Amino acid sequence: MRTALKDCLEDEGHRVLTAADGVAGLKRAIEEKPDLVLLDIMMPQLDGFEVCRELRRVGLPAAVLMLTAKGQVDDRVTGLDAGADDYLVKPFSTEELLARVRALLRRSQRQGKMAALLALGDVKVDLVKQTAARGRKVLHLTAKEFAMLRLLAETPGEPVSREKFLDVVWGYAAFPTTRTVDNHVASLRSKIERDPEKPKWIKTVHGVGYKLVDGERVDG
Numbered sequence: 001m002r003t004a005l006k007d008c009l010e011d012e013g014h015r016v017l018t019a020a021d022g023v024a025g026l027k028r029a030i031e032e033k034p035d036l037v038l039l040d041i042m043m044p045q046l047d048g049f050e051v052c053r054e055l056r057r058v059g060l061p062a063a064v065l066m067l068t069a070k071g072q073v074d075d076r077v078t079g080l081d082a083g084a085d086d087y088l089v090k091p092f093s094t095e096e097l098l099a100r101v102r103a104l105l106r107r108s109q110r111q112g113k114m115a116a117l118l119a120l121g122d123v124k125v126d127l128v129k130q131t132a133a134r135g136r137k138v139l140h141l142t143a144k145e146f147a148m149l150r151l152l153a154e155t156p157g158e159p160v161s162r163e164k165f166l167d168v169v170w171g172y173a174a175f176p177t178t179r180t181v182d183n184h185v186a187s188l189r190s191k192i193e194r195d196p197e198k199p200k201w202i203k204t205v206h207g208v209g210y211k212l213v214d215g216e217r218v219d220g
Contacts (some may be wrong), residue, residue: 005038008094009101022046026054034062036104041068041079049082056083056143059129061116063104067092080170081143083130107154107168118153120201123192125149132192144169145188152202152212159205185210 006016017032019025021044029037029051037055041048052064066079066087079087085104088097118125123139125132130146132139141149147169151160162178170180189196203213 005097008097012098012101014101020044022048022051026051029055029060029062030058033060035108036063036065036101038101039064039066039084041066041075049078052079052082052084056130059126061108061128063108065100065104083143118149120192121194125192127153134192139191141188141191144184145191148184148188149212152210156212159208159211161209163209165209181209 002018002020006018009016017028017034019028023045025037025039025043026046037060039048039052043051046054048066048068052066055062055064063086064084066084067090068075068079068087069090076087085107086100088100116126116128118127123132123134125141125146127146127150130141130143132141132146148165151165151168162181165181165184166178185202186196189199189202193199193201201213203211205211
């Protein structure tokens with residue numbers, strides 16, 4: 001499968017590096033800094049979850065697409081919480097794989113144009129290393145909260161719909177309502193806003209979703 005994927009991606013014009021196990025893959029990704037990592041979960045030595053967590057811990061900004069034969073929601077949640085950007089359940093079609101790769105590379109290019117460091121007043125957020133602090137106080141944001149901030153930061157001042165949060169951050173429609181997004185925004189505001197009841201940075205766009213407002217464009 002690794003050989004077939006390499007051939008398929010090279011036919012599309014991509015430069016492809018491969019590794020046969022988790023340890024070798026982790027080492028190669030850190031050294032080569034690829035734009036995208038296709039990461040199987042079931043690998044010798046280190047599984048995909050462990051590799052993904054370590055890639056995020058060291059601050060590798062590459063998009064991560066997890067390939068797995070496991071279709072259970074818990075496995076998908078674990079992968080996304082580990083820092084993966086998307087997942088694909090085997091067996092999958094070549095067309096779907098290439099579409100996911102194109103979408104993730106487009107998203108990475110957008111993120112590459114924005115600063116990795118986000119300043120919200122006295123709160124500083126590193127969107128790549130997934131760290132946040134207010135002064136010397138460390139703020140403990142979840143992987144999904146960092147992902148929500150990344151999505152908001154891609155288009156500052158523009159609304160992001162609840163449906164887009166579910167699609168991009170969660171990666172699948174596993175929740176019956178968009179209340180999940182609202183709950184996570186409330187949690188995020190409680191950590192970064194001085195007054196969560198009167199948010200300065202993450203504004204509600206009624207009937208749509210939320211937007212990120214910078215310090216120069218606060219609209220009350």
